[in-house]
Amino acid sequence: MDRKLVLLACCLAGFITPLLSTMMNLSLVNIGEEFGAGSHMLAYVNTAFLLSSVVFMVPMAKFGDIHGKKRTFILGVVIIAVACLMAPFSPSFWFLIGCRVIMGLGSACIVTTSISMITDVYPHEHRGGAIGLQTMCVYIGLAAGPALGGVLNDLLGWHSLFLLIVPIAVASIVCMTRFKAEISPNRGGRFDGKGAVVYGIAIVLSMGGMINLPETWAYVMLVVGVVFLAVFVAVELRTPYHLLNVRLFKGRVFTGSCLATFMNYAASYSISYFLALYLQSIGGLTATQAGMLMLIQPAIQAVGTPYFGRMSDRLRDKRILPTAGLAISAVGIATILFYGIGTPLWLIVVTLVVVGFGFSLFSAPNTSIIMGSVEPHETGEASAMVAVMRQTGMMVSMGIAMLFISVIMGSADNLSPDTYDSFITVMRYSFGVCVMMCAVGAAVSMFRGKGSVAA
Structure with a gap:
């Protein structure tokens, strides 16, 4: 197995996932001017991506266990590439937000499989170093995001930020497809749809409540979210096809x-x-x-x-x-x-x-x-x-x-x-x-x- 191909693919994907968040901050003013969106609405540009990624993380991890981590990883990178091709041509602000939600789904596929695949293909005596390299690429993405975002926004407009992601995503896909074996072969089993819905509701309510404190309704959201989280744990303990092994x-x-x-x-x-x-x-x-x-x-x-x-x-x-x-x-x-x-x-x-x-x-x-x-x-x-x-x-x-x-x-x-x-x-x-x-x-x-x- 040429495990370096897996590491390179995960490093490239690890670079673009933080870019999708950090590079947008210096473009929010321009996006607001184009779509007539105020500061409150503009907060959804990053919040939609973040919430979507967290909501889909646990379900997509299970999807990868059932259908194969390599396949799930490639699916995630393809989803991000397609969404990044669509976003620059958004006819409305809410279409752009929809693209950000889709990017969050793709990010969840990548994040939940990258470290797992590196763990699977590298022996424990080399695992920390490999994980360190992938994490380094994440930090490079975090560091480069604001600078790249600012320069591209000033030179070519906010639309160019998404197009930057596409060739990097293609390179990641090429590397992973050249690795012939499937990682974590199909284990079968059934996807816990009920657990996925309860988990999603719990995350949206609890995180939505947290970021809107100290509003009264935010406390209500937070409490209800915690209740749904408890329900999720109870459901997962009882089902034979759990979404997450609590x-x-x-x-x-x-x-x-x-x-x-x-x-x-x-x-x-x-x-x-x-x-x-x-x-x-x-x-x-x-x-x-x-x-x-x-x-x-x-x-x-x-x-x-x-x-x-x-x-x-x-x-x-x-x-x-x-x-x-x-x-x-x-x-x-x-x-x-x-x-x-x-x-x-x-x-x-x-x-x-x-x-x-x-x-x-x-x-x-x-x-x-x-x-x-x-x-x-x-x-x-x-x-x-x-x-x-x-x-x-x-x-x-x-x-x-x-x-x-x-x-x-x-x-x-x-x-x-x-x-x-x-x-x-x-x-x-x-x-x-x-x-x-x-x-x-x-x-x-x-x-x-x-x-x-x-x-």
């Missing part, structure tokens, strides 16, 4: 590692949101200057992740790197508590460097632990849970930010010299919570048990 969470290593993933992203994801506002308002930087400064964190993650992924393969106690990563990230996030009006740029650079270093220590080693803690036939479901925990953590991180902004400031739209002190207070409260989540994540990571890595 019994995986009986494993201490698996559960602790998933919780550590959630805490890591919940603690760190809102950093870019707050710093973008801080640097362009209180810091007085232009959008380009702020964007270049904020490249520091993902650049360090892209460089460090493959190295620490390979290092984790050589360590007997695989908890060391991810635990250290969370602890270091907590220190980096804690530096934000000292921000104020007139904070020197060197302190902001320190924050980004330390958090980026901590993140690179955590990501690939922790993912390798998760994938090694399950049986070979469960890697698809485990891969889906890694993605779900990551995306859910991101939404919780933004939910915490929106909650403190709403309570203290009312809205980030009124950010001005008169509200700078309030904004700094919001940052301190938000990142105070984030530091505590990082600390909890580090403790969970350390005491999850050493586990064993499956071959």
Whole structure:
């Protein structure tokens, strides 16, 4: 088996999936002008993609287990390529949103099969390094997204952003089709449609409620979403054809590692949101200057992740790197508590460097632990849970930010010299919570048990 073809295909797809999210931010104004959409409607451009991807992650992981992971991966890349060809010619705003939902479906197919396939074709002594390379490509996509989006938007318009994705998607498809064998041959079984519907409702309601706090109706959505999530667990425990094997969470290593993933992203994801506002308002930087400064964190993650992924393969106690990563990230996030009006740029650079270093220590080693803690036939479901925990953590991180902004400031739209002190207070409260989540994540990571890595 030429497993490098699988890794290359997954790396290319891993590069385009974050691009689909991050490259759109600097084009929202132009999209709004073309379709007459306000700031509230424009939020759906990224929210639709994110929600769709999370809703379809668990179902598509099961689909891959039944019909083959390679086939599901190729299907996802094809779906994204077709949606990216349709999006530039959208006749209306809501047609564009529909394309974003379709892209989310394709992203779910890719995200839930990539790590799983790498786990299946690479032995455990090389697994961390391979996962590290794929994760590096994700971080390169995160770093390149804003810059590519800004340049292409200025030169060719927002339509060109989607067309950029198509040739990369085609290259990924070619690499994967050249790998002749199917990965995870057809296991048969039946797709749990009832569980998929209940899961989808639970995710939409809970995540929709989280990002709209502290509105009264948002609390209702969140509670109802949690109820549906409980119903989903009950359904999955009873059906012989489960969508997600919730019994995986009986494993201490698996559960602790998933919780550590959630805490890591919940603690760190809102950093870019707050710093973008801080640097362009209180810091007085232009959008380009702020964007270049904020490249520091993902650049360090892209460089460090493959190295620490390979290092984790050589360590007997695989908890060391991810635990250290969370602890270091907590220190980096804690530096934000000292921000104020007139904070020197060197302190902001320190924050980004330390958090980026901590993140690179955590990501690939922790993912390798998760994938090694399950049986070979469960890697698809485990891969889906890694993605779900990551995306859910991101939404919780933004939910915490929106909650403190709403309570203290009312809205980030009124950010001005008169509200700078309030904004700094919001940052301190938000990142105070984030530091505590990082600390909890580090403790969970350390005491999850050493586990064993499956071959």
